[in-house]
Amino acid sequence: xxxxxxxxxxxxxxxxxxxxxxxxxxxxxxxxxxxxxxxxxxxxxxxxxxxxxxxxxxxxxxxxxxxxxxxxxxxxxxxxxxxxxxxxxxxxxxxxxxxxxxxxxxxxxxxxxxxxxxxxxxxxxxxxxxxxxxxxxxxxxxxxxxxxxxxxxxxxxxxxxxxxxxxxxxxxxxxxxxxxxxxxxxxxxxxxxxxxxxxxxxxxxxxxxxxxxxxxxxxxxxxxxxxxxxxxxxxxxxxxxxxxxxxxxxxxxxxxxxxxxxxxxxxxxxxxxxxxxxxxxxxxxxxxxxxxxxxxxxxxxxxxxxxxxxxxxxxxxxxxxxxxxxxxxxxxxxxxxxxxxxxxxxxxxxxxxxxxxxxxxxxxxxxxxxxxxxxxxxxxxxxx
Amino acid sequence: xxxxxxxxxxxxxxxxxxxxxxxxxxxxxxxxxxxxxxxxxxxxxxxxxxxxxxxxxxxxxxxxxxxxxxxxxxxxxxxxxxxxxxxxxxxxxxxxxxxxxxxxxxxxxxxxxxxxxxxxxxxxxxxxxxxxxxxxxxxxxxxxxxxxxxxxxxxxxxxxxxxxxxxxxxxxxxxxxxxxxxxxxxxxxxxxxxxxxxxxxxxxxxxxxxxxxxxxxxxxxxxxxxxxxxxxxxxxxxxxxxxxxxxxxxxxxxxxxxxxxxxxxxxxxxxxxxxxxxxxxxxxxxxxxxxxxxxxxxxxxxxxxxxxxxxxxxxxxxxxxxxxxxxxxxxxxxxxxxxxxxxxxxxxxxxxxxxxxxxxxxxxxxxxxxxxxxxxxxxxxxxx
Numbered sequence: 001x002x003x004x005x006x007x008x009x010x011x012x013x014x015x016x017x018x019x020x021x022x023x024x025x026x027x028x029x030x031x032x033x034x035x036x037x038x039x040x041x042x043x044x045x046x047x048x049x050x051x052x053x054x055x056x057x058x059x060x061x062x063x064x065x066x067x068x069x070x071x072x073x074x075x076x077x078x079x080x081x082x083x084x085x086x087x088x089x090x091x092x093x094x095x096x097x098x099x100x101x102x103x104x105x106x107x108x109x110x111x112x113x114x115x116x117x118x119x120x121x122x123x124x125x126x127x128x129x130x131x132x133x134x135x136x137x138x139x140x141x142x143x144x145x146x147x148x149x150x151x152x153x154x155x156x157x158x159x160x161x162x163x164x165x166x167x168x169x170x171x172x173x174x175x176x177x178x179x180x181x182x183x184x185x186x187x188x189x190x191x192x193x194x195x196x197x198x199x200x201x202x203x204x205x206x207x208x209x210x211x212x213x214x215x216x217x218x219x220x221x222x223x224x225x226x227x228x229x230x231x232x233x234x235x236x237x238x239x240x241x242x243x244x245x246x247x248x249x250x251x252x253x254x255x256x257x258x259x260x261x262x263x264x265x266x267x268x269x270x271x272x273x274x275x276x277x278x279x280x281x282x283x284x285x286x287x288x289x290x291x292x293x294x295x296x297x298x299x300x301x302x303x304x305x306x307x308x309x310x311x312x313x314x315x316x317x318x319x320x321x322x323x324x325x326x327x328x329x330x331x332x333x334x335x336x337x338x339x340x341x342x343x344x345x346x347x348x349x350x351x352x353x354x355x356x357x358x359x360x361x362x363x364x365x366x367x368x369x370x371x372x373x374x375x376x377x378x379x380x381x382x383x384x
Numbered sequence: 385x386x387x388x389x390x391x392x393x394x395x396x397x398x399x400x401x402x403x404x405x406x407x408x409x410x411x412x413x414x415x416x417x418x419x420x421x422x423x424x425x426x427x428x429x430x431x432x433x434x435x436x437x438x439x440x441x442x443x444x445x446x447x448x449x450x451x452x453x454x455x456x457x458x459x460x461x462x463x464x465x466x467x468x469x470x471x472x473x474x475x476x477x478x479x480x481x482x483x484x485x486x487x488x489x490x491x492x493x494x495x496x497x498x499x500x501x502x503x504x505x506x507x508x509x510x511x512x513x514x515x516x517x518x519x520x521x522x523x524x525x526x527x528x529x530x531x532x533x534x535x536x537x538x539x540x541x542x543x544x545x546x547x548x549x550x551x552x553x554x555x556x557x558x559x560x561x562x563x564x565x566x567x568x569x570x571x572x573x574x575x576x577x578x579x580x581x582x583x584x585x586x587x588x589x590x591x592x593x594x595x596x597x598x599x600x601x602x603x604x605x606x607x608x609x610x611x612x613x614x615x616x617x618x619x620x621x622x623x624x625x626x627x628x629x630x631x632x633x634x635x636x637x638x639x640x641x642x643x644x645x646x647x648x649x650x651x652x653x654x655x656x657x658x659x660x661x662x663x664x665x666x667x668x669x670x671x672x673x674x675x676x677x678x679x680x681x682x683x684x685x686x687x688x689x690x691x692x693x694x695x696x697x698x699x700x701x702x703x704x705x706x707x708x709x710x711x712x713x714x715x716x717x718x719x720x721x722x723x724x725x726x727x728x729x730x731x732x733x734x735x736x737x738x739x740x741x742x743x744x745x746x747x748x749x750x751x752x753x754x755x756x757x758x759x760x761x762x763x764x765x766x767x768x
Binding site for chain 1: 395396398399400401432454455456474475476477478479480483499500502503506525528530531534562651652653654655656658659663665668669670672673674675706707708709711726727728739740743744745746766767768
């Protein structure tokens with residue numbers, strides 16, 4: 001982390017660049033922390049969103065974790081920074097086990113995820129061959145979203161559990177209600193949270209009824225984590241994007257636009273006055289091509305446009321993007337008028353999807369409520 | 385550049401990663417080079433696609449250029465590698481001129497682009513204040529795609545030209561037929577190329593008729609560069625994505641799928657046999673969220689699936705992506721059968737948009753026809 005003794009004025013930053021409002025981030029972190037404390041369940045923040053050691057230290061409950069990651073590069077980077085309790089929450093392939101074993105050999109408690117007999121046998125064989133135990137969670141498919149064992153297929157579940165247990169590798173179950181991103185109401189999100197909980201707890205119960213251990217019952221997505229009615233039987237909740245939030249989460253009602261902590265600072269580079277267009281230097285390279293709100297009732301195109309201080313202009317959208325240019329327009333049918341934004345004006349764009357937009361940048365430029373300028377620069381990493 | 389004395393087997397690479405078929409790339413480079421030689425027009429390759437010094441040296445006609453770039457970071461990186469003739473082909477804002485002046489002060493001939501009186505006055509004022517001339521092209525809007533002066537608005541064009549010429553900064557005109565990506569036939573692309581040429585040449589003629597200089601007439605996009613019937617009056621053609629090509633270009637008929645040089649190597653990490661899904665470790669982080677073929681007659685979803693050697697599986701698509709997982713499915717309605725691809729199998733994915741997919745990676749892993757494994761690693765850069 002680089003901390004500026006004197007804040008850097010926004011106007012002096014090269015654009016496009018990524019801004020992070022630490023005040024909003026802290027509010028988001030505290031909100032979910034308080035909720036999990038009320039449920040009495042451990043939070044395992046997913047660090048695939050920030051990919052930053054400075055953010056990780058603020059979002060984790062201790063410098064050692066726990067945390068979840070989506071790549072071995074994340075696992076290695078956070079382990080090097082002192083995190084010792086990591087869930088690698090993506091199905092593992094044979095070629096990746098050497099790096100997992102290397103981390104475990106260094107005393108990092110990395111848990112992996114499997115959802116088939118083949119994968120369980122691979123884990124058991126590697127444990128036997130290396131002498132290093134590879135603890136694993138069995139992934140459950142609670143909503144047809146992605147990977148995992150069907151929650152009512154106990155025969156399959158127990159066959160995997162047996163293979164893992166015989167190698168002393170069975171640590172529990174995990175599931176992720178990815179379909180919660182498609183919910184249309186907070187009620188539907190709460191129902192999805194219950195579906196997620198019931199799938200995981202039901203499978204854990206089945207494993208225990210077969211006389212096998214299942215200490216961990218891990219669930220989570222940002223929407224379900226915030227609106228679960230009950231987490232009975234769950235031992236930990238995972239969530240990632242809540243640390244920054246974004247327009248997809250605001251569209252779902254999980255947060256408000258004013259909670260969104262990560263934005264892209266951009267500069268006006270031209271105008272097409274006859275068309276009502278303002279051109280800026282934030283194209284898809286700076287925003288990503290993510291258009292998550294396209295499937296929501298209100299499509300925010302490539303993002304909401306704010307002034308340099310973060311105040312949203314009514315109905316002003318980043319409507320189209322080329323590689324290094326964006327076109328700002330008023331929302332179709334809007335009664336608002338196009339603001340006068342001369343060449344060189346700085347603006348902020350609120351993104352659809354924080355994970356995707358932040359991934360386009362190498363650093364966060366940190367700002368705080370009530371303070372002028374950038375107070376710190378926090379590096380991000382990427383790769384696999 | 386790192387050249388491996390012994391090729392690295394594909395199976396030993398950490399996935400996902402970016403592969404570059406140098407044999408195909410060389411073919412693509414030679415094809416456009418030969419075409420431009422036939423037209424007798426200089427080619428100015430756009431280096432925003434490769435963002436790599438190793439690729440740049442292979443695509444440029446000399447180690448000094450000429451070349452086009454889309455960011456000042458690209459300009460600075462290529463200048464540091466010895467390129468001295470650069471067009472910064474995106475509208476410039478006041479805050480960016482210091483970096484342009486610094487490059488020109490080091491003897492790098494950077495040309496900038498303006499499309500308004502405001503921008504021209506800014507360039508003239510900076511030239512006067514710094515004593516360093518800032519040569520500029522006036523951008524022409526040949527197809528309503530983005531920025532630029534309307535080609536029939538000669539009053540506006542000449543007003544800008546006068547401001548630039550008085551400061552000795554007028555170097556010519558440029559345009560880009562971005563709408564050619566939406567053409568539905570090679571005939572339509574050829575028509576668009578003529579529209580692009582006519583707009584640029586017409587504006588150059590108007591500037592010259594007013595007694596002002598206009599040595600440069602710069603046009604180009606990958607589709608129009610390949611199918612222009614005439615380039616009479618044009619002094620240089622810009623094109624970028626042709627060096628690698630991609631599924632969008634194949635869908636347009638500009639290339640065949642077998643010409644596509646950049647692919648993503650991925651590994652099978654799971655299966656959902658009941659659904660006919662194969663899960664891989666290439667999600668949107670590795671592919672980008674670009675879905676350029678969604679608007680084409682044949683939607684290739686997130687990409688075509690090939691075996692590790694690059695042979696396309698019939699109708700097999702990367703259909704959905706999460707951050708670090710992709711779901712492979714057969715095309716809807718296909719009569720093909722799902723291949724048996726066990727856990728750990730390596731596959732290649734052919735992307736929608738090479739610029740966007742390559743931008744997700746830090747290096748090219750270079751392969752060649754008839755050779756096994758990766759023969760070199762070429763670094764990419766990013767940022768602004």
